[in-house]
Amino acid sequence: MxxxxxxxxxxxxxxxxxxxxxxxPKESVPLEDALHRILAADVRADVDIPGFDRSTVDGYAVAAADTVGAGEAIPAMLHYRGRVAMGGRDPGSVAPGSCMYVPTGGVLPKGADAVAMIEYCEQLGDDVLVHRPVAPGENVVFADEDFAAGEVVLESGRALSPRDIGVAAAAGAGEVSVMRxxxxxxxxxxxxxxxxxxxxxxxxxxxxxxxxxxxxxxxxxxxxxxxxxxxxxxxxxxxxxxxxxxxxxxxxxxxxxxxxxxxxxxxxxxxxxxxxxxxxxxxxxxxxxxxxxxxxxxxxxxxxxxxxxxxxxxxxxxxxxxxMQTEVSRRTVSAVLAENVPSAKGREDYVRVMVKEGRATPVFGKSGLLNTLTRSTGLVRVPAGSEGLEVGEAVEVIVW
Missing domain, CATH: 3.40.980.10 (MoaB/Mog-like domain)
Structure with missing residues (x-):
């Protein structure tokens, strides 16, 4: 031969x-065992996420229109109607000219469309002074603003990261379909x-x-x-x-x-x-x-x-x-060549380089030497149609 x-x-x-x-083949695994596995099927939200309008800050739930023109000299004065309890299903409501205290993550009361941050408010007995106006929707995440029920939250073909696992948990995925x-x-x-x-x-x-x-x-x-x-x-x-x-x-x-x-x-x-x-x-x-x-x-x-x-x-x-029906995923860094890199036309070269302060220095060595693997950051690809790369040329380094 x-x-x-x-x-x-x-x-x-x-x-x-x-x-x-x-x-x-595909298989189903518990979500807690799915880290770094390749998704074989889309993950969809089983409910709206979030399932309610909620505050993103500690503050007072208000109707934004009640704070128009508020400032340090002339704050908006609103009647205090109590607190929203965390985990409570019925937070109550605010009438025009009133407000309720709401913690971060708390349900937005009916009638409110914004939250004034506590840092810009002052409570005086049954009244709250708001020293800065808020716009409708400010400091609020509305129901299904993150994901709507049935929406794809994670697409098949991706390797599941800890962040993805968290999203899948929010979507109610106790098990996920992954590639074996x-x-x-x-x-x-x-x-x-x-x-x-x-x-x-x-x-x-x-x-x-x-x-x-x-x-x-x-x-x-x-x-x-x-x-x-x-x-x-x-x-x-x-x-x-x-x-x-x-x-x-x-x-x-x-x-x-x-x-x-x-x-x-x-x-x-x-x-x-x-x-x-x-x-x-x-x-x-x-x-x-x-x-x-x-x-x-x-x-x-x-x-x-x-x-x-x-x-x-x-x-x-x-x-x-x-x-595994996914795409090649590589970590790369951008750099400029510190030296010329010769190459033979018609052959695709992969040159080991060390990257330091944005400069890629070729790590040359005799065939068979192992030290170039640990002395280098990764590889620079020289296309087959090229006779080499010149010093100062911008390159993408495939990191080991």
Whole structure:
């Protein structure tokens, strides 16, 4: 088998993985267990939110018309009719020329359309002096102003944040429909690999990619399933991949750095399914393999951890998003380049940079070095049609 069947652009690689992404099933979970899960169905308000007109401040519920022209020298004088009790269903009413004290969150009495803040009022026995006029609706949230009954409060496809959980609770959603957590198998291949607790001898390296891929997957709401280290033996790799396909929704195979190891991965995928892409015009990460077996995606990743992480961000992110029927979500920061960034035309480069005080400095290093991962803030994408980026150019940095 040739090392590369045909190198394709990153955009084509993304199209391929999205086309073979199997949607994961939906499930219902209690709201308290839904943090960071992907919504599979819209959440709608079961009642008006709020269900009543309420005050947003401590003050006096008034008819705004009664405060027109009020000032420090000549305040509006209103008759005090009592207090609104928190949690009370019937707060009473205010007649023209009168007011009631209402706490923050309290029900607005009938006849009132505004609340004068307590800081600008003065109570003198049965009268209240209002030293500043208020406009209709001032310091008031009206019934259904937040959400109306039946209105969508959270759209499907979003990862639920603590803020979203609070909104869903207000909407009465005791349970929510979410995408099942994808199970992703991780296989590391290579005769040179040893467990991370072992002291590597000359020619050996620790299995970094299993842990790199696993924590990447957890960060993106997936459940990693580790299948350990498989030596450069097609029969063993085929057996391990077959087991992973039975148990997982997607399988990542982290390949070695040699031509034979990459050919083993491609051959095994072909024996169980089909290789769709063998080589992507991306740096680092050119040896990437995209395939499918048993109706599930199988991705062959480069052996070097830095290259693997770039492929995860540039390509696998899109696969996971398609499986969970959501969009790729990335944190980015704007910066200007502190140095020139050279690139080869026709190849999409992902350059590690350190961002400090708005300036992005490229973090260059030899292939295979790990220190560039911890010495950098994230990645700058250099488009395939470019021969590089110039110092002072504005860039968006994909934060690790």
């Amino acid at each position: 040739r090392l590369f069947l045909q190198v394709v652009p990153v955009s084509e690689a993304v199209r391929v993985v999205r086309s073979i992404a199997p949607p994961v 957590i994808p199970r992703v198998g991780i296989i590391s291949t290579g005769n040179e690999l040893v467990p991370i607790v072992a002291a590597p001898r000359p020619g050996e390296v620790r299995d970094v990619n299993s842990y790199l891929c696993g924590t990447y997957l957890m960060e993106r709401g997936c459940h990693p399933v580790y299948y350990g280290i498989v030596r450069d033996d097609r029969e063993n790799l085929a057996a391990t991949l077959s087991a992973a396909l039975d148990q997982c929704d997607l399988v990542l195979i982290s390949g070695g750095s040699s031509k034979d190891e990459r050919d083993n991965t491609a051959a095994v995928i072909t024996s169980l399914g089909e290789v769709l892409v063998h080589g992507v015009a991306i740096a680092p990460g050119k040896p990437t393999i995209l395939g499918q077996a048993a109706g599930k995606p199988v991705i062959g990743l480069p052996g070097h951890p830095a290259s693997t992480y770039v492929v995860l961000v540039a390509i696998v992110d899109h696969l996971l998003a398609a499986m």
